[in-house]
Amino acid sequence: MPNYPHNHCRPAPDEHARGPACQAPYSADAGTVRVLGLDPQRQGSELRQRIGVQLQQAALPDDLKVWEALDLFAAFYRHTVDWQPLLEQWGLAEKRNARFKSLSGGQRQRLFIALALVNDPELVFLDELTTGLDPQARRQTWDLVRAIRERGKTVVLVTHFMDEAEQLCDRVAIIDHGRIVALDAPDALIRQIQGESRVRFSVSNGFDPTFLEAVPGVSHTVRAGDQVVVYGSGPLLARVAAALAERQITPLDLESERATLEDVFLALTGRRIRD
Amino acid sequence: MRALWKLTWMEIKLFLREPVGLFFTLAFPLLLLFLFGAIFGNEPVAELGGRGTVDVSVPGYVAMVIGTLGLIGLPIGLASYRQQGVLRRYRATPLHPSIVLAAQVIFGLAIAFAGAVLLIVAAHLAYAVPWPGAPLSLAGALVLSSLSFFSAGFILGGVLPTARTAQAVGMAIFFPMLFLSGASGMPRELLPDTLRRISDLLPLSYVVTLIADLWYGQGWNGLALVVLSGMLIVGAVVSVLTFRWE
Numbered sequence: 001m002p003n004y005p006h007n008h009c010r011p012a013p014d015e016h017a018r019g020p021a022c023q024a025p026y027s028a029d030a031g032t033v034r035v036l037g038l039d040p041q042r043q044g045s046e047l048r049q050r051i052g053v054q055l056q057q058a059a060l061p062d063d064l065k066v067w068e069a070l071d072l073f074a075a076f077y078r079h080t081v082d083w084q085p086l087l088e089q090w091g092l093a094e095k096r097n098a099r100f101k102s103l104s105g106g107q108r109q110r111l112f113i114a115l116a117l118v119n120d121p122e123l124v125f126l127d128e129l130t131t132g133l134d135p136q137a138r139r140q141t142w143d144l145v146r147a148i149r150e151r152g153k154t155v156v157l158v159t160h161f162m163d164e165a166e167q168l169c170d171r172v173a174i175i176d177h178g179r180i181v182a183l184d185a186p187d188a189l190i191r192q193i194q195g196e197s198r199v200r201f202s203v204s205n206g207f208d209p210t211f212l213e214a215v216p217g218v219s220h221t222v223r224a225g226d227q228v229v230v231y232g233s234g235p236l237l238a239r240v241a242a243a244l245a246e247r248q249i250t251p252l253d254l255e256s257e258r259a260t261l262e263d264v265f266l267a268l269t270g271r272r273i274r275d
Numbered sequence: 276m277r278a279l280w281k282l283t284w285m286e287i288k289l290f291l292r293e294p295v296g297l298f299f300t301l302a303f304p305l306l307l308l309f310l311f312g313a314i315f316g317n318e319p320v321a322e323l324g325g326r327g328t329v330d331v332s333v334p335g336y337v338a339m340v341i342g343t344l345g346l347i348g349l350p351i352g353l354a355s356y357r358q359q360g361v362l363r364r365y366r367a368t369p370l371h372p373s374i375v376l377a378a379q380v381i382f383g384l385a386i387a388f389a390g391a392v393l394l395i396v397a398a399h400l401a402y403a404v405p406w407p408g409a410p411l412s413l414a415g416a417l418v419l420s421s422l423s424f425f426s427a428g429f430i431l432g433g434v435l436p437t438a439r440t441a442q443a444v445g446m447a448i449f450f451p452m453l454f455l456s457g458a459s460g461m462p463r464e465l466l467p468d469t470l471r472r473i474s475d476l477l478p479l480s481y482v483v484t485l486i487a488d489l490w491y492g493q494g495w496n497g498l499a500l501v502v503l504s505g506m507l508i509v510g511a512v513v514s515v516l517t518f519r520w521e
Contacts, residue, residue: 058363061289063292
């Protein structure tokens with residue numbers, strides 16, 4: 001495990017592979033796992049003192065107040081931070097006396113993150129943090145995750161949102177059927193499958209893209225319906241734009257396409273629907 | 276042990292914030308006390324050995340508190356915690372699972388005693404029911420009866436998947452038991468033969484007997500002690516073996 005502040009993401013296509021080993025009830029069938037130098041199965045209780053966990057499917061008793069939840073969970077750990085500032089840091093100070101059932105999705109999210117941090121853990125596990133949140137809440141949550149890293153903690157984020165992994169993570173591990181099939185920085189993973197650059201634009205009927213294949217760096221073009229994709233290398237977008245402009249063709253939606261982490265994911269795990 | 280007391284105190288606070296549970300467990304037996312007291316009064320009756328109907332019923336109402344807690348309150352609480360993911364969240368902390376259950380037990384005992392005290396005081400003030408004859412022994416009897424029924428409750432709450440199922444099963448078990456065991460105020464002595472025989476098989480009947488005997492100076496009922504202790508041991512073993520956290 002890295003020993004520096006770090007966001008470490010693990011997208012997984014199937015349910016079985018999710019859930020960090022030290023909190024899931026799964027038992028190991030092969031190999032060894034060490035988290036913070038401890039064996040999660042034999043030294044679980046000790047390990048849980050030093051980690052923070054935010055579970056997707058977790059909840060609290062409906063009528064429990066926000067401050068009571070923090071007070072309660074603080075009692076579970078040997079070493080805790082003062083939870084009053086924690087409430088303020090995560091924007092829950094006003095909701096101090098609110099009951100859990102009255103909190104919005106975003107507020108519950110922040111409460112669970114605060115609970116995950118109440119013991120000042122070295123390692124924080126976040127599980128499907130933004131599922132079901134609207135775009136504002138998602139962005140806000142991303143900022144919160146970055147803030148956790150700023151405080152010097154290592155974060156293991158489990159997500160199936162590739163944009164989230166790309167945005168937040170220093171390193172990404174892709175897990176397929178319980179095995180890690182890739183482990184690297186998002187940029188490095190994308191470069192691995194990037195292959196050629198692409199430029200895409202829309203055209204009207206009668207447009208024949210073959211003239212573009214004479215442009216330096218272009219390898220081939222593909223036309224599908226009203227979309228043209230130009231493949232090649234080098235400063236592709238600039239050259240294609242120039243070549244089109246020479247013929248007074250100025251598409252409104254000319255853009256270069258970059259491979260994303262989602263492409264990496266699909267390339268590594270296939271496109272078949274999984275159970 | 277900080278965790279245990281905080282958890283217990285939390286359970287008590289949550290119980291007081293939930294009107295349905297509060298009513299059912301504590302208010303309903305008091306309601307029956309005053310209802311039947313108003314209807315029948317507490318004049319001494321020959322068939323009841325010179326005691327009034329209220330005198331004879333109050334041990335039953337105390338048993339009702341215990342039965343409600345053990346067969347309905349605790350199972351619903353545990354099942355809904357499991358269903359919602361509360362237990363799962365606790366498991367991600369260093370909190371030892373047994374502490375969660377211990378907190379439920381202590382909370383249950385606190386409410387059982389609160390219910391008993393309310394009934395004893397109300398019955399005494401309103402109907403001149405005498406104070407219990409052997410208060411310390413009675414307290415012990417309350418603890419034993421509570422633990423027996425809580426262990427049954429842990430079996431239900433540990434295995435049933437949702438709060439709704441727990442409620443349905445708990446009530447299906449509790450209500451017949453309530454009416455046939457003498458806990459609802461209808462003394463067992465007045466039941467016809469077949470029903471009387473069934474009532475002899477119900478654990479709640481033994482709670483009523485245990486409490487009533489101690490209350491009215493007849494000492495510890497040996498059979499009731501054996502039955503309830505057995506229930507406690509079997510219940511504890513089974514619930515430990517079958518309890519599911521998720």
